[in-house]
Amino acid sequence: MPIFGNGALGGGNPPYFAANVAAGPRLIFALLVALLVANMTRAKFQTLSTVHSNSGVGRSSKVDRVMSEYAQNRTAHAPPPESTYPLNLKRDYDGSWSVAVNDTFPFGEAPDPEFAKQDLLFENPDGFASLNAENHPREKLGSDMHYVDGEIILRDGAYRTFRDVLIKVIGVYKVHEGIIMLVGDFLYEDNALHRLYELVSEQKGSWKLSEEAFADALAADLERQRDHYLGRGSKLGSHPVQSKCDFEAVFYIAPGHFSGTTPSPRELASHEGNNSEYIKMNGNITSKQCGTSAEIELATFDRETLFVKAINYTLLVTFVAFTQVLVLIRQMEMTSTPAGANRVSLLSVGLQTVSDSYLFLAHLTMGMFAQRFSTLFNAFAIAAFFKFIIFSIFEMRYMLMIWKARRPSGFSGGWDAMRRELSILYSRFYGSLLFGLIMLYRLQKYMRVFVFALYSFWVPQIFLSIIEDHRRPLHPLYIVGMSATRLAIPLYFLCCPRNFLHVRPQYMTGNWLMAWVAFQASILLLQHRYGARCLIPKRFLPEKYDYYRMLTEPAPQVERLGDVESGNLDEVVPVPGNHYRGKKGSIGYTGPRLVDCVICMTSVSLNGPNRMATPCEHVFHEDCLQQWMDEKMECPTCRRLLPPP
Known part of the structure; x- marks a missing residue:
């Protein structure tokens, strides 16, 4: 199934840098292989030169033997002859479908995604289509016919919707005529091989196998595919919802020049029309039971x-x-x-x-x-x-x-308490993650x-x-x-x-x-x-303390007794002295009154524009106190708790 296949991924040349990022390792590998081949070729020619110069009577025989081995290796590794149609279909194809002339799909309200299997309740007359197919030669079918299995995807329009249809298909591929004939869905039908035989019989050309021989040749493949998708032991028709439409599809491959080997990743990535492994095909998908028909055009999936x-x-x-x-x-x-x-x-x-x-x-x-x-x-x-x-x-x-x-108390009670807190945190997180996944699915x-x-x-x-x-x-x-x-x-x-x-x-x-x-x-x-x-x-809002209120007198200078570094303060007592000072401490100064900011140890105006006063009437620079409250909500001077600013 083409996980990312689509028909509107866009054409044009990709960005040079991104393309080289994808092809960089392969380019380096190719250069290393080229250097290795060059060294091996040079060593072989040096060997031939040594044999030619040092051999006596048996010189010509040794040279002939070496040249004979070289010719045999060249013949063994020669490319296979080209064919008009590809011998290997294993790849992804994407393109578009459209309603055939004078025909319609059964439009209607979209069903539940679980029951939308391949009952084509589409809203658009065209959309995206893709095919994933792989062919296998079978001796009982002859050299001109291969067994094919894969799946067809039809979308209601150009984008993914829950109305997308996925049809499991089986069929045969006429190698010399380039015709692919498929029927689906074979998972829940007991007459899939009979319908396939009738579809092949309708095509022009010689057909020698009887229906019994044809069914015998493909019975094992059909059973293997059912076991793969449904699991062993499943009964035919046990699925609660079966398709209302039996689909038949026929594709005609455009003739070209194809090799008989499996395409390399580089060949499959190329989207050039003259590439030897680029396949174009067109055909139709029909359902006689539902009276529907659509035309489909496909081409090799553009991976690059x-x-x-x-x-x-x-x-x-x-x-x-x-x-x-x-x-x-x-x-x-x-x-x-x-x-x-x-x-x-x-x-x-x-x-x-x-x-x-x-x-x-x-x-x-x-x-x-x-x-x-x-x-x-x-x-x-x-x-x-x-x-x-x-x-x-x-x-x-x-x-x-x-x-x-x-929760600081949970991390200060020893290792057991800490482990308990971590368990609570992780269990809540992963529980929420799992609950979200379940809700997302439901x-x-x-x-x-x-x-x-x-x-x-x-x-x-x-x-x-x-x-x-x-x-x-x-x-x-x-x-x-x-x-x-x-x-x-x-x-x-x-x-x-x-x-x-x-x-x-x-x-x-x-x-x-x-x-x-x-x-x-x-x-x-x-x-x-x-x-x-x-x-x-x-x-x-409740009343809030104003850190920018006007003050008439600053708070008295205090001295804190006790261990200031550890915060174990025993007593706070006033210290005699001036409550404020003028400019440069001059006596009789009548300008702005200044106090010391204990955070930065510089002067701050008592009622200046950029100062803040705490409820305990200590004055600080605005920036100083703001940064202090980012760390702890207590007064830098007296350690009282501060209200939010």
């Missing part, structure tokens, strides 16, 4: 364009991952203290961690499905690795910092709701800042960087019409998602600039 798109996507994911790591490190440095980490919402960081874990699983799954394409597998594996590093190392560590800041029809809920990761932080009146919990670079980078991947699939997965673009959903995340980020930036409760009317 897919590789370029997939590699460009992984480069995007890599850039996004590096950017997220940088802004996350900056945020962790800003909130490295327990007081700073306590202001960050654990739920906000947890939603981002769960989102990255889902992206890790998604990229890993895509890489497993694309493992037959080594280039795609490596690209998706790298993208999955970066997402794994982000959520398992950086974000989990940040969650642990926040958890420790909010509510596939509501994928948009799931995505919007997952991208509401700033909402818990907004409410936490309002409720607890936290000031500046997040760095602006972290807010903007995370909002922009987390939108990159969903917007690629929602707004890019030529994405490599061929998902139908949903521009309205993408615009609403972008607006929703931007709205959350804007509120956080407003809270960072004007305060956590800046958007709430003052009449609904």
